Amino acid sequence: MSGEIYVLIEHLQGQVLDISYILLAQARELAGNDAQVTAILLGHQAQALTAELAADEVFYYDHPLLETFTAEAYWKVLAGLLEERKPRLMLFGETTIGSETAGGLSMRLGLPLVSHCQKIVRDGAVLRWVSQLFAGKMLAEGDLPEGTALVTMQPGAFKPEQGKSRQSPKITPQPPADLSGLRTSVKQIIQPSGEDVDITRLDVLVSVGRGIQQKENIELAQALAESLNTVLAGSRPVVDQGWLPVSRLVGKSGKAVKPKLYLALGISGAPEHVEALGNVEMIVAINTDPNAPIFNLARFGATVDALDLLPVLSEKVQQAKGG
């Protein structure tokens, strides 16, 4: 393909987020030898963040109001850039930063947008996309239209290391953006409470999803977790119901975990949850739905009701411990 591929670099509290390196890896694969990969960095005194970006060039916008993301500011800056330069493609993360940036730009500029994208491949001059729909139960495929296209991508197809380079890219500072009249401002960033156990450091995690059905059943899973000397974690629906604290949330807006064993009880395996399991050594899934996407990721599985299994399994674990 010819033309430029832009990648929006996401950062928070002085760190480039892994999704940006993953997008750079995707862009590099698409670019081959005949297109340029340009990283787009919006920040304040953030030039050091460019060090490992595997891009040919970085367009760097510096402004105090760009220190922390707001959709309004990003729309203003990037709309001008895309209108002027008309790249072939701009990649964003399917994230708290990327998805709202891309959506606003698509509507403002009339540019086509594909979201939930897993992978883009070249087929001659055509760019084919694959997206996950219906919480991972279906894949949609299509071709990107000609002209500039916007794509928000989920992690998974590449490792962050593939988008890193030891050679620092060329940095091209961009003219100061006019950010007057913004209606959104950042008040403060609140760190997660350190009072609870850190689930990212545990060797075993028992994790519950929608299949746990009601608050009273949490105790059943809690008992198993305790017998395995660990704590209970969960997917989004369980935390949204207030049955577990946010500190136990595994998933896109929670924590990415890396235990030796992840026991998923009544968890379907929606993309937002699965993206936090990339470094788990072994997943064991219990779900009544044989088509649940979690079984495509798990090493072992069983299609029984977790609520029926839990008391039996807790007892067997206790017996194995000699209790």
Next chain:
Amino acid sequence: MKTLVLIQMVPDLVEELIVDRDGTRLDSYNTHWVINEFDDFALEQAVLLKERQGGEVIVVAPAMEGVEDVLFTAAAKGADLLIRLNGDFEGEVNNHSLARQFFPFITQLKPDLILTGVSAHHRHDGALGALIAALADLPYIGYVAGVTVTDGKAVARKEYPGGIICEMEVQLPAVLGIQSPDTPPRYVPISKIRQAMKTAQIEEQEAGGADLSGGVAISRLIQPQASGHAVMLEGDLDQIAEKLVAIFKEQGVL
């Protein structure tokens, strides 16, 4: 304060998903539609704001199977005005076209706050909230888990990975994409919904034509071919539990 809640209906994932004969979308005859869970959260957030500081909650939803139940349930929760948007929403629709069809409600009703769910699992052309905010030239904050409103401004708690929260202030009117409400959605007894069916009125408005530009056509919709699959454990509960214990031991965690 006037809050507008935009509702989408999505395929029920509990049911089997069947692809239409043309291979590019779900067979609408076999699809059961339910309220998008995040839109239910947006409704809850709107009702919570009304309970805290008064105001009016207006709910708009596209005319699809089951939408009357959704609207009457919204009334039972505390919504003041229910609007069904009539049009073909099971055919060629995407979030860009839906944003354009919802947009007139912002100009007509002049809400202070527009709430939508942060995302919906059935469309691949971006989140409705960001699209409609850009169309209406309003600020947008997504992934919001908690909102307060004072003096014409909202303070929204935006979630980032790792449990980090960014507290953001936005001048109203604004659009917020709700990830979760301040408290979990309330349970509404059926008797209260039946009561709402007798007392609440659903207004109807005709949708404008569907302008799909900004979306990208699907050439094929398929079930994923897994690169791997779990080894499935068979037997009764005792046998499965014993096999799991053996796996835990082999993995060195027991």
